[in-house]
Amino acid sequence: MEENILICEDSLEGVLTAVYTAYEKRYSPEKTGIQVSEEGNLRLFAVYEYVETDTEKSAKVLRTLRRRFGEEGCYTICQALASAEEEKATAVYRTIAKGLRLQKPESVLLRYADADVQTVQKLKCSVWHEMHHLFGFLRFRELQNGILFSEISPKNNVTAYLAEHFSDRLPREHFVICDCGRGLFAVHEAGKRWFLVQNPDFDREAVRESDEEAVCQELFRHFCHKISVEARENKTLQRGMLPLRFRPYMTEFDGK
Amino acid sequence: MEYLSRETMSIKEKLGILSDAAKYDVACTSSGIDRGGNGRDMGNALASGICHSFSADGRCISLLKILLTNECIFDCKYCLNRRSNDVPRAAFTPEEICELTISFYRRNYIEGLFLSSGIIGSPDMTMELLYRTLYLLRTQYHFRGYIHVKAIPGADPLLIQRTGLLADRMSVNLELPTAEGLRTLAPNKHRKNILSPMRQIQNGITANQNELTVYRHAPRFVPAGQSTQMIIGATPESDYQILSVAESLYRKFELKRVFYSAFVRVNDDKELPALIGGPPLLREHRLYQADWLLRYYGFSADELLSEKKPNFNILLDPKCDWALAHLEQFPVDVQNADYQLLLRVPGIGVKSALRIVQARRTARLTFEDLKKIGVVLKRALYFITCSGRQMYPVRLEEDYITRNLLYEKQRLPFDKGQITYKQLSLFDDLHFSPPQEKEEASWKKIS
Numbered sequence: 092m093e094e095n096i097l098i099c100e101d102s103l104e105g106v107l108t109a110v111y112t113a114y115e116k117r118y119s120p121e122k123t124g125i126q127v128s129e130e131g132n133l134r135l136f137a138v139y140e141y142v143e144t145d146t147e148k149s150a151k152v153l154r155t156l157r158r159r160f161g162e163e164g165c166y167t168i169c170q171a172l173a174s175a176e177e178e179k180a181t182a183v184y185r186t187i188a189k190g191l192r193l194q195k196p197e198s199v200l201l202r203y204a205d206a207d208v209q210t211v212q213k214l215k216c217s218v219w220h221e222m223h224h225l226f227g228f229l230r231f232r233e234l235q236n237g238i239l240f241s242e243i244s245p246k247n248n249v250t251a252y253l254a255e256h257f258s259d260r261l262p263r264e265h266f267v268i269c270d271c272g273r274g275l276f277a278v279h280e281a282g283k284r285w286f287l288v289q290n291p292d293f294d295r296e297a298v299r300e301s302d303e304e305a306v307c308q309e310l311f312r313h314f315c316h317k318i319s320v321e322a323r324e325n326k327t328l329q330r331g332m333l334p335l336r337f338r339p340y341m342t343e344f345d346g347k
Numbered sequence: 348m349e350y351l352s353r354e355t356m357s358i359k360e361k362l363g364i365l366s367d368a369a370k371y372d373v374a375c376t377s378s379g380i381d382r383g384g385n386g387r388d389m390g391n392a393l394a395s396g397i398c399h400s401f402s403a404d405g406r407c408i409s410l411l412k413i414l415l416t417n418e419c420i421f422d423c424k425y426c427l428n429r430r431s432n433d434v435p436r437a438a439f440t441p442e443e444i445c446e447l448t449i450s451f452y453r454r455n456y457i458e459g460l461f462l463s464s465g466i467i468g469s470p471d472m473t474m475e476l477l478y479r480t481l482y483l484l485r486t487q488y489h490f491r492g493y494i495h496v497k498a499i500p501g502a503d504p505l506l507i508q509r510t511g512l513l514a515d516r517m518s519v520n521l522e523l524p525t526a527e528g529l530r531t532l533a534p535n536k537h538r539k540n541i542l543s544p545m546r547q548i549q550n551g552i553t554a555n556q557n558e559l560t561v562y563r564h565a566p567r568f569v570p571a572g573q574s575t576q577m578i579i580g581a582t583p584e585s586d587y588q589i590l591s592v593a594e595s596l597y598r599k600f601e602l603k604r605v606f607y608s609a610f611v612r613v614n615d616d617k618e619l620p621a622l623i624g625g626p627p628l629l630r631e632h633r634l635y636q637a638d639w640l641l642r643y644y645g646f647s648a649d650e651l652l653s654e655k656k657p658n659f660n661i662l663l664d665p666k667c668d669w670a671l672a673h674l675e676q677f678p679v680d681v682q683n684a685d686y687q688l689l690l691r692v693p694g695i696g697v698k699s700a701l702r703i704v705q706a707r708r709t710a711r712l713t714f715e716d717l718k719k720i721g722v723v724l725k726r727a728l729y730f731i732t733c734s735g736r737q738m739y740p741v742r743l744e745e746d747y748i749t750r751n752l753l754y755e756k757q758r759l760p761f762d763k764g765q766i767t768y769k770q771l772s773l774f775d776d777l778h779f780s781p782p783q784e785k786e787e788a789s790w791k792k793i794s
């Protein structure tokens with residue numbers, strides 16, 4: 092039997108458009124896969140087709156998900172799609188398909204013995220963890236014009252979640268969060284709704300810190316140093332709790 | 348003199364002294380309350396708490412943990428700030444604390460403030476200063492982030508009440524598990540003085556909850572609950588005594604958390620034990636594990652320890668240790684064992700137990716599934732069956748299982764390289780054997 096493979100853009104909208112397409116064409120979920128890049132192994136007996144991202148279609152799917160899977164179920168699905176793993180798209184698609192056949196679609200997410208659900212839960216969990224890590228590990232620097240500026244390089248595409256969190260927390264601040272790896276910027280203007288920009292015209296050299304910034308950074312470094320109990324020193328534990336990959340962006344590690 | 352130093356000392360120097368003096372307080376969580384932003388003021392709070400960094404000792408940095416001052420009129424033997432110590436002293440003004448908190452919070456260094464203090468002048472004067480700082484931070488700086496503040500024993504209850512309306516969490520440190528311990532090491536403190544603000548806060552929280560059911564917008568009093576801390580290993584109490592004290596604090600005072608702080612010998616005092624192996628970290632770790640079992644797994648202190656067995660097993664965690672002593676209750680079948688029983692299986696945690704219960708409604712679970720669900724099979728396999736079958740043919744025998752479990756090297760948070768069996772038994776030797784007969788009565792009646 093032939094397999095259909097839909098190839099789409101690696102974004103929430105991209106994958107949800109592919110889900111829409113699969114439904115529209117009445118493909119059988121068992122024999123259909125979604126791939127977010129072309130790099131996967133080409134398979135024999137598979138028909139490949141490209142799906143152009145369509146925000147109207149993806150918005151429709153999102154509405155359905157919200158209605159049928161509930162807020163929480165929908166959140167799980169979207170967060171799994173923020174994963175950097177290839178396997179996410181097919182697993183999410185099949186989980187959605189299995190769920191929609193049930194009276195209570197969100198209950199499909201509790202089927203921990205189902206391979207697709209397992210994948211979705213696993214991915215959601217790792218995205219959530221990285222997001223939660225960055226809630227804490229992200230650092231803002233104050234620029235001369237008063238804007239708070241942050242650079243991160245997360246594995247998963249968590250910038251939107253961070254922007255949501257920080258705009259709730261710092262409603263009256265201008266801030267920019269830059270996912271360096273993806274060239275994705277979240278921009279928040281005081282008192283307004285945040286938005287994302289991909290590869291904006293941005294001059295890294297123009298970033299100038301305010302005069303107070305260096306003083307504040309020094310105070311924090313001093314604090315972190317003083318708050319540690321020498322008799323308990325344990326760098327292995329520290330490394331376990333705060334993986335090295337976050338440190339280049341953290342004030343207290345001074346880029347080390 | 349004191350004011351002179353305040354004027355001339357830089358903020359950095361003050362911060363250095365006053366965070367250094369605060370570091371032995373182990374509580375640094377920012378958990379217990381969900382408070383969304385209001386679209387105007389700075390700050391929100393997440394019930395799960397957020398860790399912002401980890402210091403070189405591997406502990407979480409979540410709050411700006413500082414003392415208002417390290418001046419102190421008291422002379423607790425274990426404390427660096429005690430009156431009789433000749434150490435540099437400093438004091439923040441409430442404004443300085445607010446400025447620091449805000450500039451750290453904006454840059455996402457911290458989740459909020461953890462403010463404590465030495466006793467300056469009198470308990471009332473100290474509490475008044477803490478109150479003023481919080482008042483300023485909440486009303487002038489409009490800060491909505493997390494605040495944990497100490498209630499000073501002996502301070503005017505009205506001041507404590509008013510402070511509690513500005514804070515998220517309050518704590519009064521029990522310091523030492525027994526009244527005897529307190530008497531020898533903290534001559535200025537009295538068990539009664541510590542327990543009465545604790546009781547006051549508890550009652551305040553209850554009254555506030557009742558009020559909130561009637562007036563939804565009533566101001567909230569200590570919404571993230573109260574906590575306390577005990578120093579472990581400065582006095583000769585057994586693990587059983589300590590855990591029983593913790594249990595009654597949870598039951599009778601409805602505390603959110605009890606923290607255990609391995610004793611660090613900062614003063615050379617003949618009343619203080621010399622701990623050759625350093626702070627008793629393994630002991631502290633076991634107590635945290637057991638504390639977890641009390642709070643989330645439905646265990647009671649008496650199930651885990653007893654007069655006959657007053658201290659935790661050095662080699663096995665408290666849950667494995669319990670299971671091995673209760674083999675008659677195992678194996679349990681994951682397909683139908685009830686939730687409470689699943690929780691008691693080594694290798695099954697709160698989350699995996701819940702997932703098992705959810706997943707088995709629609710599927711027969713296999714060992715492979717359990718692994719994916721998050722069950723630690725190498726520990727659980729002795730105690731469970733799937734559809735009536737064991738994972739491997741293993742014997743349900745104490746010695747056999749113990750040997751196998753020990754073979755799986757336990758992961759300890761302070762394990763620098765590897766702790767060998769020998770080193771572990773060395774730890775064991777460092778345990779105090781407590782004089783149980785006499786103490787029993789006093790520590791059990793904490794009410």
Ligand code: SF4
Pocket residue numbers: 419420421422423426427428429430464465466
């Ligand atoms: S009251 Fe005791 S523990 Fe607290 S600061 Fe003073 S000497 Fe230290």
